[in-house]
């Protein structure tokens with residue numbers, strides 16, 4: 615795993631008396647902070663091969679392919695490096711990243727980050743336990759509220775480096791949580807999710823995945 619440690623700066627840690635939501639202001643250190651701005655135009659050129667699966671503007675129409683439009687550039691670049699270097703593996707995606715140069719990765723990240731995320735089909739099939747875990751965390755406070763980092767409606771927190779989850783399908787979210795639990799996603803900033811996912815049961819994961827898919 616990477617040398618650099620995940621470090622958190624806690625700007626705000628307050629318990630709202632009204633609803634008990636734990637509002638955390640967290641940020642990540644490391645590569646995300648030093649992401650130089652890529653060339654959006656060059657990214658558009660390089661993105662032609664991505665369109666078949668992720669959609670031309672990064673809004674995917676197929677449940678197994680995650681939307682990447684509007685995702686933080688630092689997060690996109692980090693995932694592309696991970697696929698290229700074998701720290702995150704997927705039979706469909708890994709070959710796509712193999713030949714990318716560092717510059718292409720930065721440009722692609724800039725292009726997709728600049729696109730607007732569109733939620734095509736928000737699910738109506740919600741889960742009450744999933745919504746509760748999302749908002750308040752759980753298991754005797756051993757699991758932080760997902761909303762603290764990913765936002766109440768999964769909008770993410772670009773400056774802090776927390777990915778947007780709205781618009782992702784329950785299938786993809788479930789697979790991602792399982793991959794973290796199995797320690798299969800080894801990016802520089804995966805530790806936090808590996809630790810969280812290790813405390814989630816299969817039922818928790820299904821419930822959370824259902825809830826995320828309802829975000830408009």
Ligand code: HEC
Nearest residue numbers: 663664666667678679680682690693694704706707710722
């Ligand atoms: C053949 C289909 C396919 C093509 C073409 C493809 N991808 Fe992917 N991509 C996937 C799949 C499937 C995943 C989910 C992998 C997983 O579950 O770990 C993915 C995941 C990603 C992710 C991670 C998303 C996240 O939320 O963590 C990024 C970023 C990404 N792709 C970017 C690209 C870029 C940029 C290109 C073009 C250079 C591209 N992809 C081409 C199938 C594809």
Ligand code: HEC
Nearest residue numbers: 758759760763775776777787790799801803804806807822
């Ligand atoms: C302290 C902040 C924090 C909390 C709390 C948190 N996450 Fe995350 N989450 C992250 C970060 C950082 C990443 C990106 C890690 C990486 O590089 O793979 C991430 C990634 C993810 C992904 C993968 C997204 C993608 O596009 O592939 C999913 C799904 C996810 N989180 C779900 C959850 C759920 C569900 C919870 C609550 C049980 C939660 N997270 C709580 C910080 C957090």
